[in-house]
């Protein structure tokens with residue numbers, strides 16, 4: 001979703017430490033690697049070898065693999081791999097485009113990973129979640145995320161939800177969490 005990249009371009013700076021929690025075909029990982037630059041660090045997670053292979057190839061082709069650590073692990077294990085403070089953590093939920101549509105992200109592990117991310121966010125750090133309510137299972141995950149976002153303490157986090165008003169309510173949308181209370 002374009003809005004997610006817009007926020008990343010605005011806020012991620014050279015030298016930042018960032019996470020792509022769902023590498024898929026690697027498009028978000030590549031943007032993060034470019035923005036964080038050679039002095040930055042990117043951790044990328046996926047549970048499918050095909051996704052990490054595609055991501056590794058894209059990053060190598062674009063000359064950005066040096067600053068990226070790809071982890072064949074569920075993002076709920078974020079804390080075992082990444083080192084805080086993190087300036088941005090990105091989730092692009094659902095299934096791998098062009099891949100197995102049954103291997104979707106699931107509310108239990110997504111929520112566990114989001115909680116782990118919150119604890120590792122830098123001050124003013126961003127958590128961006130692109131949510132897909134349109135596929136079977138995606139609707140439940142979306143409901144769980146709505147409840148989760150609404151329940152975050154306002155004295156610690158700013159939470160926004162951005163849906164496209166002129167599209168179906170099943171269209172992808174963005175949840176954005178910022179550590180801070182301004």
Ligand SMILES: C[S@@+](CC[C@H](N)C(=O)[O-])C[C@H]1O[C@@H](n2cnc3c(N)ncnc32)[C@H](O)[C@@H]1O
Nearest residue numbers: 022023024025026027028046047074075092096
């Ligand atoms: C929508 S795709 C990501 C698309 C990607 N951002 C891109 O630009 O191509 C979702 C990915 O999440 C992965 N996934 C599912 N459950 C996961 C988990 N627990 N931890 C990490 N990745 C997971 C899937 O294998 C899939 O590749």
